[in-house]
Amino acid sequence: MKSKILLLGLLSTASAFVPSSHRAAQLQSITAKHHVQFSKTTSENFKPKPLAIWPVKKAPVAEVVEVVEEKDIWGEKNLELVFLAIWLVGLSGFILENNFVGPWPLFMKTVPERVFFLSHMIGGMLFGGGIILTTCIERLVANSQDAKILRFWFDKVPTLDGLIVVPALTISMISGTGLSIVRYGGLNIAPPHVDAIFWTLIAFMTWWGVTDLSTQTKSLEAVNEMYEKYELGEENLETPKIVVDRHFSNVISCFFVLTLYAIMVLKPGTLFWR
Secondary structure (H helix, E strand, O other): OHHHHHHHHHHHHHHHHOOHHHHHHHHHHHHHHHHHHHHHHHHHHOOOOOOOOOOOOOOOHHHHHHHHHHHHHHHHHHHHHHHHHHHHHHHHHHHHHHHHOOOOOHHHHHOOHHHHHHHHHHHHHHHHHHHHHHHHHHHHHHHHOOHHHHHHHHHHHHHHHHHHHHHHHHHHHHHHHHHHHHHHOOHHHOOHHHHHHHHHHHHHHHHHHHHHHHHHHHHHHHHHHHHHHHHOOOOOOOOOHHHHHHHHHHHHHHHHHHHHHHHHHHOOOOOOOO
């Protein structure tokens, strides 16, 4: 800025000795030249700063996948519990109707006894064998402390329950009711050992739902965590405690099965007389 003022002062001094026409032309050329230089200087020095770009925080992919898997597990388990509740209500209603009202439905009176007896044998075999066999297999799986075997087992347990245990138990209870109708005229007038069988079955279903089904999802989650550690290269992994503790529940379920068969065969109240 000072150089501009000094330049203008020199020009004004020199203009006194130069004709007016020459002074105007010189002044115009000089100012135009310095205007161009000033424009270049200012345009070169002035550079706009780039706009700040704030990074977008994203959730780790592993956490997102884990949340989705957990929601899927709990969603499947809630659906399973809904179907189980419907099954329990329907089966309990069937038993209560026959126990307190009378034979229902009436066409069961016309079914041959041997049909009910065969169905009862098959249902009891699958039900009792399924409970005892899965108890032994799960114990062996837990003792293996192998993450791959544990994950496979707890991923398939609900399928085994849905395809073997639940249908077998349903067949046993319906065919047992049919036998009481054909042999004794109805469940409500059947001998005491028949009532004892059904009450034992109800106690078993309650125990199974509270101790077994309620721990399947948590056990699967614990096993999945163990499997993730296995994939990361960790060694000497131990079976989760919740999986080991399930053995006690399974053993009690086996005793329920043995109690049921003892009641059916020994028929308490008629053991020493016919």
